[in-house]
Amino acid sequence: xxxxxxxxxxxxxxxxxxxxxxxxxxxxxxxxxxxxxxxxxxxxxxxxxxxxxxxxxxxxxxxxxxxxxxxxxxxxxxxxxxxxxxxxxxxxxxxxxxxxxxxxxxxxxxxxxxxxxxxxxxxxxxxxxxxxxxxxxxxxxxxxxxxxxxxxxxxxxxxxxxxxxxxxxxxxxxxxxxxxxxxxxxxxxxxxxxxxxxxxxxxxxxxxxxxxxxxxxxxxxxxxxxxxxxxxxxxxxxxxxxxxx
Numbered sequence: 528x529x530x531x532x533x534x535x536x537x538x539x540x541x542x543x544x545x546x547x548x549x550x551x552x553x554x555x556x557x558x559x560x561x562x563x564x565x566x567x568x569x570x571x572x573x574x575x576x577x578x579x580x581x582x583x584x585x586x587x588x589x590x591x592x593x594x595x596x597x598x599x600x601x602x603x604x605x606x607x608x609x610x611x612x613x614x615x616x617x618x619x620x621x622x623x624x625x626x627x628x629x630x631x632x633x634x635x636x637x638x639x640x641x642x643x644x645x646x647x648x649x650x651x652x653x654x655x656x657x658x659x660x661x662x663x664x665x666x667x668x669x670x671x672x673x674x675x676x677x678x679x680x681x682x683x684x685x686x687x688x689x690x691x692x693x694x695x696x697x698x699x700x701x702x703x704x705x706x707x708x709x710x711x712x713x714x715x716x717x718x719x720x721x722x723x724x725x726x727x728x729x730x731x732x733x734x735x736x737x738x739x740x741x742x743x744x745x746x747x748x749x750x751x752x753x754x755x756x757x758x759x760x761x762x763x764x765x766x767x768x769x770x771x772x
Contacts, residue, residue, distance in 0.1 A: 530554040531600045532748065535583050535641050536610030538565025540712035541662065541740055543572070545607055548741035549748060550576055555600070559583065559592055560610065583610055583637040593644040602652045605748045606645035608638050609662040611680075616673035616723060627676045634680035635687075642691055642702075649700045656699030656752050660744060661688045665708040665760060665768050672723045692757065701755040703747055708762025709734045724767065735763040 532549050536542035537558025543565075550556045550573040558569045559581045566578035577599070581592040596603055612633045614626040642659055649657035667685045670678035684704065691702035711734040721729040740761055747756045762768055 530604045530748070531557070531596070531602055532605040532607065533557045533559065533596065533603060533641075533645065534607045534609055535559050535637075537569050537578075538562060541707065541710060541737055542607070542609040543569045544737040544741040545609065545744045546576070547573055548738070548745045549605070549607075550574070552745055552749070554605070554748070557596060583641050584632050586640055589640045589644050593648055597648060602657075603645055603648045604657050606641060606657070606659045607662070607744055607748070608641050608645075608659060610637055610641070611662060613677050616671065618673055619675045622675060630676035630680050631683075634677070635683045638684060638687060642687065646691065646695065646700060649695075650698045654699075657701075658748060658750075658752065658755075659691055659695070659700065659702040660747050661691075661702065661704045663688070663704040663706040663758075665706050665762060667704075667706060669768060672725060672727065688758075692755075699752050701750075701752050703756045704758050705740070705743055705747065705756075706758065706760045706762075707740055708760065708768055709766045710737045710740045710761075710763075711735065712737055730767075732767065733763040733765050735761075 532554045534542050534546045537546045538560040546556045546558050546569055556576040558566050559579050560566055561582050563580045570576050570578045579592055579595055581588045583589055614630055645659055661684050663684045664681040666678045667681040688702055688704040722732050724730055743761045
C-alpha cells in the first residue's frame, strides 16, 4: 500500500528536501504551505504527489486540508510537521511583542493544529495508526543568544512531541522529533557571514547539506509503527553545539 505523507512548509528548504526524498522512496506526498507557487514547484520536482495551499495557523483552513486528504486518499500515514519561522535575533528587551506572537503562532500553534488534524485522521481511520514527525531544533536544548521567541517555540515542540507520543499509544500513532543543526537552507543562509556566539563574539559556522535531514526523516517515516525514533539530532559535525556556551 502506498504511504500517504503530508509535509507542512513543503515549498522550500527542509520541507521540500524531505518531500522529494519521501516521494523518491515511493510515498504519495502532499505538500502544504501558504504560497501555492513554491508548492507547485515542489510537486513538479517530485514528478508526482499533490499540493494543497493552507495557512496551518488557521483552524478552518487546516480542517479543509485534512478533509481534502481524506476525500482523495482515505487515510494519512505520515505527517512531517515542519512549517516554521524565525525572527531577528536580539535580546529579550528588544524583541517586539509582534515578533514573539508571530513566532509562537506559526511554530507552536500551527504545529499543534497540524498535529491535531493528523491525530484525528490517524485515530479514526481503518486500520488505525500513523506517524507524526515534528521538526524541532537543537535550540530546544541549547539556545543561541538573542533567540527567545524561536528557542521557546522549539522547547514547546519537545513538549508537544512527548504528549503526542503518550496520547497516541492506544491508537498506534507514533510521534518522534528531529532536531536539526545548521542544515543549508534559507534560514541558515547568513551563517557563513557570522553568527552570534555564547561569548557574544560573531563567528561563521559550518552547515551541512539538507539532504542529510531528508534521509533522516525518510528513515523515521519508513519504520513500522512498532518502532519509533523518539528524538534524533542531525547537525553539521563541527558546529558549536556540544559544549557551546
